[in-house]
Amino acid sequence: MSTDDLLTAPRPLLEVRNISCNYELERAVFDLSLTVNRGEQVCLLGPSGCGKTTALRAIAGFHPVLTGGIFINDQQVSAVGAMVPPEARRVGMVFQDHALFPHLSVRQNLASGLRLLSAHDQKTAVGDMLDRMGLSGHAEKYPHELSGGQQQRVALARALAPKPLLLLMDEPFSNLDQELREHMGQEVSDMLKENDITCVMVTHDQNDAFALGDQVGVMADGAIIQWDTPYNLYHQPRTRFVADFIGNGIFLPGTVSAPTRVATALGDLQSDTDLEMDADAPIEVLIRPDDVVHDPDGPIRATVRRRAFKGAEIMYTLRTAAGITLLALFPSHANFEIGDEVSVRLAVDHLVVFERESEA
Amino acid sequence: MPVIAVLVFALGDSGDIWTHLVETSLFGYVETTLWLMLGVGVSVFVTGVSTAWVVTMCRFPGRKVFEWLLLLPLAIPAYVIAYAYTDFLEFAGPVQQFLRGAFGWESMQDYWFPNIRSLGGAIMMMGLVLYPYVYLLARSAFLEQSVNVLEASRTLGRGPWRTFSTVSLPAARPAIAVGVSLALMETLNDYGTVDFFAVYTMTAGLVDVWLGMGSLAGGAQIATTMLVFVVLLIMLERMSRRHQKLYQQATSRYKPLPAYRLSGIKAVAVVMVCALPVLVGFLIPVLVLGRLTFIYFDRSWTPDFQLYVFNSVSLSAAAAVIALAIALFVAYSRRLHGGKILALATRVATLGYAVPGAVLAVGILVPFAAFDNTVDALLRKYLGISSGLLLSGTVAAVLFAYVVRFLAIAMGQVESSLEKVSPSMDMAARTLGYRPGQTLVRYHLPLIRGGMLTAAMIVFVDCMKELPATLLLRPFNFDTLATHVYEFASDEMLGEASLGSLTIVGVGLIPVVLLSRMISRTR
Numbered sequence: 001m002s003t004d005d006l007l008t009a010p011r012p013l014l015e016v017r018n019i020s021c022n023y024e025l026e027r028a029v030f031d032l033s034l035t036v037n038r039g040e041q042v043c044l045l046g047p048s049g050c051g052k053t054t055a056l057r058a059i060a061g062f063h064p065v066l067t068g069g070i071f072i073n074d075q076q077v078s079a080v081g082a083m084v085p086p087e088a089r090r091v092g093m094v095f096q097d098h099a100l101f102p103h104l105s106v107r108q109n110l111a112s113g114l115r116l117l118s119a120h121d122q123k124t125a126v127g128d129m130l131d132r133m134g135l136s137g138h139a140e141k142y143p144h145e146l147s148g149g150q151q152q153r154v155a156l157a158r159a160l161a162p163k164p165l166l167l168l169m170d171e172p173f174s175n176l177d178q179e180l181r182e183h184m185g186q187e188v189s190d191m192l193k194e195n196d197i198t199c200v201m202v203t204h205d206q207n208d209a210f211a212l213g214d215q216v217g218v219m220a221d222g223a224i225i226q227w228d229t230p231y232n233l234y235h236q237p238r239t240r241f242v243a244d245f246i247g248n249g250i251f252l253p254g255t256v257s258a259p260t261r262v263a264t265a266l267g268d269l270q271s272d273t274d275l276e277m278d279a280d281a282p283i284e285v286l287i288r289p290d291d292v293v294h295d296p297d298g299p300i301r302a303t304v305r306r307r308a309f310k311g312a313e314i315m316y317t318l319r320t321a322a323g324i325t326l327l328a329l330f331p332s333h334a335n336f337e338i339g340d341e342v343s344v345r346l347a348v349d350h351l352v353v354f355e356r357e358s359e360a
Numbered sequence: 361m362p363v364i365a366v367l368v369f370a371l372g373d374s375g376d377i378w379t380h381l382v383e384t385s386l387f388g389y390v391e392t393t394l395w396l397m398l399g400v401g402v403s404v405f406v407t408g409v410s411t412a413w414v415v416t417m418c419r420f421p422g423r424k425v426f427e428w429l430l431l432l433p434l435a436i437p438a439y440v441i442a443y444a445y446t447d448f449l450e451f452a453g454p455v456q457q458f459l460r461g462a463f464g465w466e467s468m469q470d471y472w473f474p475n476i477r478s479l480g481g482a483i484m485m486m487g488l489v490l491y492p493y494v495y496l497l498a499r500s501a502f503l504e505q506s507v508n509v510l511e512a513s514r515t516l517g518r519g520p521w522r523t524f525s526t527v528s529l530p531a532a533r534p535a536i537a538v539g540v541s542l543a544l545m546e547t548l549n550d551y552g553t554v555d556f557f558a559v560y561t562m563t564a565g566l567v568d569v570w571l572g573m574g575s576l577a578g579g580a581q582i583a584t585t586m587l588v589f590v591v592l593l594i595m596l597e598r599m600s601r602r603h604q605k606l607y608q609q610a611t612s613r614y615k616p617l618p619a620y621r622l623s624g625i626k627a628v629a630v631v632m633v634c635a636l637p638v639l640v641g642f643l644i645p646v647l648v649l650g651r652l653t654f655i656y657f658d659r660s661w662t663p664d665f666q667l668y669v670f671n672s673v674s675l676s677a678a679a680a681v682i683a684l685a686i687a688l689f690v691a692y693s694r695r696l697h698g699g700k701i702l703a704l705a706t707r708v709a710t711l712g713y714a715v716p717g718a719v720l721a722v723g724i725l726v727p728f729a730a731f732d733n734t735v736d737a738l739l740r741k742y743l744g745i746s747s748g749l750l751l752s753g754t755v756a757a758v759l760f761a762y763v764v765r766f767l768a769i770a771m772g773q774v775e776s777s778l779e780k781v782s783p784s785m786d787m788a789a790r791t792l793g794y795r796p797g798q799t800l801v802r803y804h805l806p807l808i809r810g811g812m813l814t815a816a817m818i819v820f821v822d823c824m825k826e827l828p829a830t831l832l833l834r835p836f837n838f839d840t841l842a843t844h845v846y847e848f849a850s851d852e853m854l855g856e857a858s859l860g861s862l863t864i865v866g867v868g869l870i871p872v873v874l875l876s877r878m879i880s881r882t883r
Contacts, residue, residue, distance in 0.1 A: 062787055086790040093791040095784035103806045113792035162792065170784070 013038045013198045014059065014166055018068035019078070020222075021054050028054040030222035031067070036166075039196040041189070043213030044224075045203055047245065051222035052202040053170060059200060060093055060168055061086035073165050089166075092159030096171040098151045100143040106130075106154050107139040113162035125161055132191075133157040148176050152184055160197070167192070169201040173208050185211035206246055218242050234288075240354045243286045248315075248327050251284035253356060262351060265322055266300050271351035286352035289315060289329035298345035302326060304336045318342065389565040390585065395479060396486075396554070396561055397544050397589075403487030404543045407637055408494025409536060413524060414634060416502040420627040426634040427499075428876030433641030434492040435868035437825045439552025439846065440861040442485045444645035446556070447652060447854045449476045477557040485557075486547055488641035493546075494539035496875075501535035502528060537600035541593045548589055549716040551828035552846055562586050563828060566718045570832065580726065583719040594714045646865060652858035660859040665844070669863065672841040675755065676823035679762035680770075680816045686763070687770035687815065691778050692804070695786070696796055713768035717761070717829035724761050724833065754835055761829040766822050770815045777811025778804065818871045825864055 014036040021029040028051040036042050044052040057063040059070055061083055070078035072091070077084040092113075100109055110126045117125065130136045133153045143151060152172065159167060172188070173181045189212045192199050203209050209216045210230040217224040218233060218241075226233060226242050237243035240251070254264035256279055260271045269285060277283065302318035305325075311332065318326045328344060336342055411430050415423060433441075449455050456473060459465065475481065513523045554564045562582055570579035622630055653660070712720070781804060789799040805812075827842045834843060841860050848857035 057787075060787065060791060062790070085795070086787070087793045087795055089791075091791055093787060095782075095788060097782050097784055099782055099784035099788040101785070101788075101803055101807075112789075115793070158788075159791070164791075168791075 011038055012036065012071075013040075013073055014200065015071040016055070016059065016068070017071070019055070019058060019065040019070060020067040021051075021058050021063050021065055023051070023054045023063075028222055029058065032223060033068075034217060034224065034227065036198060036200060038198055041192055041197075041199040041201070041212055041214050043201045043203060043209040043216045044219055045206060045209040045213075045216050045245075046219035048204055050219040052204075052219050054222075055219075056168055056170055056200065056202045059166075060091055061089050090162075090164050092162065092164035092167045094155045094159050094167070094169040094172045096174055098143075098155040098175070100151060100154055100158070102143050105140050105142055106135060106146070109143070109154060109158050110161050113158060129157045129161045149180050149184055152176065156188065156191075160195075165198070167197055167199040169199065171203050171205075172201065174203070174205065181205075182207065182211070188212065218245060220245075235350060235352075237286070237352060240284075240357070243352060243354070247288060249286050249288045249291075250325060250327055251354070252287050252324065253282070253284055256281045256283055256353075262353065265324055266320070266346060269346065269348055269351055271353075272349050275351065275353055277353065277355075282356040283353045284356050285348070286354070287326065287346065287348065289327040291346055291348045292318075292326055292328035292344050293347045294328070294330045294334045294342065295345045296343050298343040300326075300344050300346070302342060302344060304338050304340045304342060307336065307338060316342075318344070386565070386582070386585070389560055389562045389582065392479065392559060393548070393561040393563075393589070396482060396559065397547055399479070399483030400486045400490060400547045401540055401544055403483060404491040404494045405536065405540055407487065407491035408539060409498050409529070409532075411491075411634055411637060412495045412498035412502060413528070414630050416499055417520075417524075417528075418622050418630055420622045420630050422631060422634075426631075426638070429638045429642075430495055430634060431492050431872050431876050432638060432869070433489045434875075435872045436489050436642065436645060436865050437552065437827070437842075437868070438486045438489050438546070438550050439556060439827060439849070440649070440864060441489050441641070441645045442482070442553040442556050443845070443849050443854050443857060443861060444648040445476055445481075445485065448644065448648045449473075479557075479559050482553050482557045482559045485553055486543075486550060488637065490543040490546055491637060491641070493542045494536060497535040497539035497542075498532055501532035534600040534602075538597055541597040541600070545590070545593055545714050545716075548586065548593070549718075549828065551718060551831070552842075552849075555846075556849055562589075563716055563718050566722070567828065567832065570722070579718075580722050583722045586716060586719050590714050590716070590719070597714075646862070649858045649862045649865070652855050653862050656855035656858060660856045664839075665859065668839050668841050668844045668860065671839065672824050675759060675762070675840060676820045679759055679766065679823045680820040682759070683763050683767050683770040683819050684774070684812060684816050686767060687774040688812070691771065691774045692800055694775075695778060695783075712764040713766065715765070717765060717826055718832060720761050720765055721829045721832035724757055724764070724829075728757055755838070757833045758830055761833055762819075762823045762826065765826070765829065766819045769822065770819050773811050773815030773818070774808065777808035780811075781807050814871070814874055817874060821868050821871050824867050 012035045014034075016032060016034045018031050018033050019029060020027065020031055023029075030051070032051075032055055034042070044055060046052045054063055058065055058078060059072075061077060064083055065078045065080060067080060069076055069080075072089060077089050101112065104112065107126055107130070110129055111122050114122045114125055126139075127136075130139055133156065135150065135153055135157060138146060138150060138154075143154065146154065152175075155172070173184055176184060185208055191197075192212075199212075201208070201212055213230060215227060216230055216233055217227045219225065220241055226238050228236075228238075233242060233246050237246060243249065243251075252264050252266065254262045254269070256275060256277045257263040257268065258279070259274050259276075262269045262271065262275070262283065262285055264285060300320060302320045304316055305319045306317035308315040309332075313329050314332055314335070316328045316330060316336065318328055320326070326344070411426075414420075415427050415430065447453055459473075476484075513527045514520075518526060548561075548563065550561075551563045551567060553559075554561045555567070560568075562585060566579050566582040566586070569582060715723070785803060785807075786799055789803050790796075794802060824840075825842060827846055830840055831843050831846065834840070839847070841864055845857045845860040845864065848854070848860070
């Protein structure tokens, strides 16, 4: 192996080992571990109150850990009873409300992390950053004179200007409107990739997470439940919670009829892998809206109960005669009205199966 | 701390004074105080709520001007307006002269004229200058009410009046209660008016027992009784504030309020409603004082007077700076560490504003005197010299009283401006490499400068106006503007007191102007 390979080989930049944190006297993060390699972008995704923001604040150094430790660049920055203060960690942070200093111009905001540089270096660094973020025309403006997207860029530029080892983002896009949000998500993602910036973002919005995260950790109750790529989180959720939280879908009751077969009220379904479950075990199969395909010759007949027009597609809520509700995503030209009868079939290859929950 | 001292001292032996008090005047004091508070409460409620509602919900000529004109009476301390009206309405004053001239009466026997120097007069005077508390809070409560709720009420078939009485008023109730309790705290605190009008409230009684009978312990016991009132008022205020948070979910979008356009008779009536408090509560007294000042200017503009001004200004400025520094320190350490103990300490420290100045004075003098006596005794014993009075009866005691009493104002201002600075701003500064202290200096101070200035200003002016604590704690022969005015007025030399009074009003206008500018910026 050459020296070059050694340098470029993934090496963890951030290591969080079994940390627990309290938030206002209640356990908010429980035995959480994660590893982020240099140049990798990861997301912590979860509903509000799941501990994701507390975890981020612990990484930034605003929150003490009660167990475990945090390492940045092989240096321990948080331990039980001791922590390196945030200003000495070389982390950059972007906030939900951007937290731009309102009394400083864009240029001064960018320079505020660079006070240790000489005036000349400061000027060059700020100029570079302004150029890179497309803000050159706005250097002398004040934050309130900027649009939401521009403020977002300034916040990012300010965090990146001191060349931090690690960029942390706390719900960075949630203050933007939907359209801008998707756009900024892509733009920021491209920017981070191009510049090889290591980043941890927390969000409750799966679209943001999917746009930015190479790896996404779904959190609930202070722990990471599944750490995976966005594709796998959607198509191979490992718990019912993840399946429920990410994307739409319904849980279709059934029983295991063979190691790779499931019997349901809508017919038998074949799995591409061994389900590794006992025969006759009561289970539920996750059926995503895109698993339900419109087919005039399909075996399942159902009535349209509700429709939500989404432009290119329409999301239908269907009800079979037996009373099973299905979500179905059809291309827009398959246009039905409420009360219409439609025929569909299930196109599921990889079965996502959970043990059936006993009815409460 | 002063509160504890009052309690401890009150439990001590005061000899016969307490029995004497209970037998003779205490119930009288309590009764008078209750009547006064009831009267002032009703008066400020009616004036404050009606003007606030009219100004926020109706459109009529001059509304914008009235919005801030209605605040002006706040600038006048109750005792100053009392002096002004006494002069205005007395036998030789312009009103009675005019009446005599108009009706041909010649002597007092010919007609009946209400005596302003009475309980009723005191209620009127205090109601006139204290209603802006209710006005301010009710107004902002009305403003913050969701327009949608009001419109919903209208679409559900309620007319403007029923909407007001069934929706607006109940929803603003907590805010109004806060305003009334603030006004009542001021009522309890007042000494100048009740003394001048010979209305024997507990404050008057306290000062009387202390200065007249020379019994600090008796004073402390009255003070304890007053503390019961204070605690009740604080509870009322706190409870209402809690409700206020529930009732007022600020809508993020500002919609112009649905205005009732008024014209003709209605507009005239509304203008009258708004003009009356301003006229009676501000314009007339200021004119009266102005006239007196003009007449007596040569006699009142003396080197002594300039010294009083200097005393007042320097003392108030020092108190403002100290209060601000403490407030900043406490508020910022709370922001950094946010501990429960610190939060409790803040709450205790801010109770000072509810404690009447006279009670506070007792509370300060007792421990200070004890400290002085101990030091003095020790020095005598071991060194054979007397230290005399170190703390009590010095300017330090007055300063301490000011800071304790008005710390709450500084604290409230500093805290609310700090709150407006998002916590992520702190984190941003920290991740950009600044230590907490640097963050405060570089980012917080510039952002909260406005709030801090306002805080300092308000504390400064309140100190200028403060009478009872100054009166009781000041060193011998030391006068501020307030005590100077009080002393001349006590000697029935209203003319000589008017320059001082007018000066206090003038200074008092500063925070009112600040306030009204703040208000006009909110919408």
